[in-house]
Amino acid sequence: MAFKSALEIVNGVAKITLSGELDAAAAPAFRTDVEKAAAAKVKAVALLMKDLEYMASAGLRALVFAKQKMGTQTTIYMISLQENVKETITMTGFQNSVTFMDEYDAATIEGA
Amino acid sequence: MEPLTVPGTLDSLTIIGQYVNAAAAAAGLDKKIAYRLRLAVDEIATNIIVHGYEEAGRAGDVLVRAALDQATLTITLEDTAIPYDPRNRLRPEHIDRPIEDRPIGGLGVYLTTESVDRFEYEYVGNRNRNIIIMNRPKGAGSPATG
Numbered sequence: 100m101a102f103k104s105a106l107e108i109v110n111g112v113a114k115i116t117l118s119g120e121l122d123a124a125a126a127p128a129f130r131t132d133v134e135k136a137a138a139a140k141v142k143a144v145a146l147l148m149k150d151l152e153y154m155a156s157a158g159l160r161a162l163v164f165a166k167q168k169m170g171t172q173t174t175i176y177m178i179s180l181q182e183n184v185k186e187t188i189t190m191t192g193f194q195n196s197v198t199f200m201d202e203y204d205a206a207t208i209e210g211a
Numbered sequence: 212m213e214p215l216t217v218p219g220t221l222d223s224l225t226i227i228g229q230y231v232n233a234a235a236a237a238a239g240l241d242k243k244i245a246y247r248l249r250l251a252v253d254e255i256a257t258n259i260i261v262h263g264y265e266e267a268g269r270a271g272d273v274l275v276r277a278a279l280d281q282a283t284l285t286i287t288l289e290d291t292a293i294p295y296d297p298r299n300r301l302r303p304e305h306i307d308r309p310i311e312d313r314p315i316g317g318l319g320v321y322l323t324t325e326s327v328d329r330f331e332y333e334y335v336g337n338r339n340r341n342i343i344i345m346n347r348p349k350g351a352g353s354p355a356t357g
Contacts, residue, residue: 155250155253191322
C-alpha cells in the first residue's frame with residue numbers, strides 16, 4: 100500500500116497520521132511533516148501508526164531529525180503501532196526516546 | 212523464482228519488497244520472519260541505491276535473486292557500484308544513546324544483520340554481492356523450486 104502522511108496541529112500537538120509502507124522512497128513526505136511540526140514549535144508529536152504496515156530505517160532517521168530539531172522537551176508519542184514496526188523500533192533502542200501508547204490519550208498528550 | 216532486475220532508483224524499492232514477500236511466502240516463512248527479511252533486503256537495496264549509485268553519481272541496476280533449498284531461503288542482491296562491504300559497519304556504537312544525541316546513519320545495516328539468520332558479502336566479477344539467508348521452518352521444505 101502506498102505511503103501517506105497527514106499532519107494536523109491540535110492544541111499544540113502535531114498529530115501525524117501514517118499509513119502504508121514507509122521506505123526510503125516515502126521518507127521525504129514524512130520528513131516534510133516533521134519539519135512543519137518543528138517549525139510550529141509544538142509541545143508534542145503524536146504519530147498515529149495503526150495503518151502503518153512497514154517502516155524502514157529511513158523512517159527512524161526522520162525521527163532522529165525530529166528529536167534533534169525540536170529538542171528533548173518535545174515528547175514523541177507512537178500510538179497504536181503494529182507489532183512488526185514496534186519490533187524494529189525496539190531493536191534500535193528508539194523505545195527509550197519515545198513513548199508508546201495504545202490509543203490517543205488527549206488528556207496526557209495535550210495536557211502535558 | 213526468476214531473478215528480478217530493476218533500475219538503481221528508490222522507486223524500485225516497492226517492487227523489490229513485493230518480490231521478497233513472494234519469495235518468503237514460497238518458502239513458508241511466517242509473517243514475522245517474512246517482515247524481517249523484507250526489512251533486511253530493503254535496507255541493503257536502499258544503501259546500494261543511495262550510497263552506491265545516487266551519491267556517487269553513478270547509474271546501474273540492482274539484481275535480486277531468490278533461491279530456495281530444503282533448509283533456507285537465500286536472497287542475493289548484486290550491483291555495479293564501487294566495492295562496499297556493509298559488514299564493515301555493523302553495530303553502531305551509539306545504539307544505546309538517546310536518539311537526539313545520535314549521528315544519523317548506520318541503522319540500516321544494523322537492522323539487516325539483526326533481522327536475518329546469516330548475512331554475507333563478496334565482490335565477484337566487478338559486482339557487489341550481498342547475500343541474505345533465512346532458515347525455513349522445519350517441515351516447510353517441499354522440493355526446492357528456486
